[in-house]
Amino acid sequence: MNRTVIAEMTWKQAQERMKEARAVILPLGSLEQHGYHMSVNTDNIVGEYMGRVLAERTDSVVLPVVPYGQVWSAKDFPATISLRERTFIEVVKDIVTSLENKGVRNVILFSSHWGNTAPVKIAARELLDEKGYRNVYYLSYMDLKRLGEGIMETELWNGSGFHAGEIETSIVLHIKPESVDMEKAVCEYPKAPGDVDIRPIPWITFCESGIFGDATKATAEKGKKFLENWIDTLVGLIETNIC
Numbered sequence: 001m002n003r004t005v006i007a008e009m010t011w012k013q014a015q016e017r018m019k020e021a022r023a024v025i026l027p028l029g030s031l032e033q034h035g036y037h038m039s040v041n042t043d044n045i046v047g048e049y050m051g052r053v054l055a056e057r058t059d060s061v062v063l064p065v066v067p068y069g070q071v072w073s074a075k076d077f078p079a080t081i082s083l084r085e086r087t088f089i090e091v092v093k094d095i096v097t098s099l100e101n102k103g104v105r106n107v108i109l110f111s112s113h114w115g116n117t118a119p120v121k122i123a124a125r126e127l128l129d130e131k132g133y134r135n136v137y138y139l140s141y142m143d144l145k146r147l148g149e150g151i152m153e154t155e156l157w158n159g160s161g162f163h164a165g166e167i168e169t170s171i172v173l174h175i176k177p178e179s180v181d182m183e184k185a186v187c188e189y190p191k192a193p194g195d196v197d198i199r200p201i202p203w204i205t206f207c208e209s210g211i212f213g214d215a216t217k218a219t220a221e222k223g224k225k226f227l228e229n230w231i232d233t234l235v236g237l238i239e240t241n242i243c
């Protein structure tokens, strides 16, 4: 029997595993443009991989990735699908509420797409306020600079931004190289409009390729090292705080 992936279990197996597992992990991805060189499924590829590895490493179980997220910034690029923030919050809350009375000890909402992190936090707060759930946690990239220290060569965009550049491309080169076309990888650090942090500005108005960073510097080796740091950090957080 598969002890980790809920979608591959019967309901009887899931009933047993969900009770004994440390947590049920829900990966939250997106269908979003990732430059000229990676598929719009990138965040789902990363979410599925991370969800499974985290479940294996922490004696947890993982649900299928939610393939649509809040992608307002990139919504004007073709094949980018965005749920309204409120829709996304309600989807997350409905999934978590469906786990009620099944003996689940903890729920971990894992965002592999940065735009999901703000609404995910709201969903967890509302689940606490409305339902009294104290066991809903949210994880994502956490401290990106520290995770990539000594591994990534290029700067983050505008101090903290990243999208389809060195980090994400390296990750996917390691976990699913067939979905990356490095011949089409480019470097783009779009010039940020002066008011980018004080009003909503769609990316398509100032970014050509959809990339924020330098995808040409990505390698599978960097991706492997970054993932080791990232996984160790999240496993440490889970083992210390979620039991």
Ligand SMILES: [Zn+2]
Binding pocket: 034, 042, 043, 112, 113, 114, 163, 164, 168
């Ligand atoms: Zn992404």
